[in-house]
Amino acid sequence: MVLNIIIKKWLTELKHIRNYSDNTVRAYSIDLENFTHFLTQHIGQNDVDGLKQLQLSDVRAWLTSRLNQGIAPVSNARALSTLKHFFKYVMAQCQIDLSHLLEMRTPKSLKKLPRPIGVNKIDTLIKTMEAKTSWTDLRDVALVILLYGAGLRISEALNLNYKEFPLSEVLVITGKGQKQRVVP
Incomplete structure (x- = not known):
């Protein structure tokens, strides 16, 4: 056939x-x-x-x-x-x-590291977002600053609770696979 x-x-x-x-x-x-x-x-x-x-x-x-x-x-x-x-x-x-x-086994492929967003692009994004004044816009600005500044994943930021605020000098984050890491 x-x-x-x-x-x-x-x-x-x-x-x-x-x-x-x-x-x-x-x-x-x-x-x-x-x-x-x-x-x-x-x-x-x-x-x-x-x-x-x-x-x-x-x-x-x-x-x-x-x-x-x-x-x-x-x-x-x-x-x-x-x-x-x-x-x-x-x-x-x-x-x-x-x-x-x-x-036959599938060949292992090299995993690429994610490329970081440049400081200039983040500054531009935050300035654009800060121009708006509603509380949801300000919340979004705070979230972007937290994500970028602390290097958090979105899921890690969403799992933060009020007991962890205000943020101390060091924050212990539980990330993927329940692994803990220290974020300065």
Whole structure:
């Protein structure tokens, strides 16, 4: 059976039965189109028999070729996830064993640190906000100053209670994962 037919059925199921978003279905479609193109060039087949011949080294070669094309590691991780989900679908629909292809682990990606907002931009924001005089506007200004000045997450600021005010020299914040940290 030709892979394009199976891919169309799978994408239709994702969209209409599982209610995946249009963007997700489009991304999966692009990943699988790229993979079937590689499969045709690499193995010479674009059908279920070609999948039966596939080895982990072939999938790694596909991912490497994508990296060489300048595709980001995060996009490669998503493409590998797409492929694994598709292989599970093919296994169920065509009664073939592709379980050896599901063993490949998603590569770890480097997490980027968030970029801080510049002091000039914060000053401009606060001056713009201070021009308004309603109590909600002043509350928002105080919140922005607290978030930026103390380096709090929004959830951490929302979890502060009145017992912690007025703020002392040092504030102990309970953040993500119930981890405590000291904020000067």
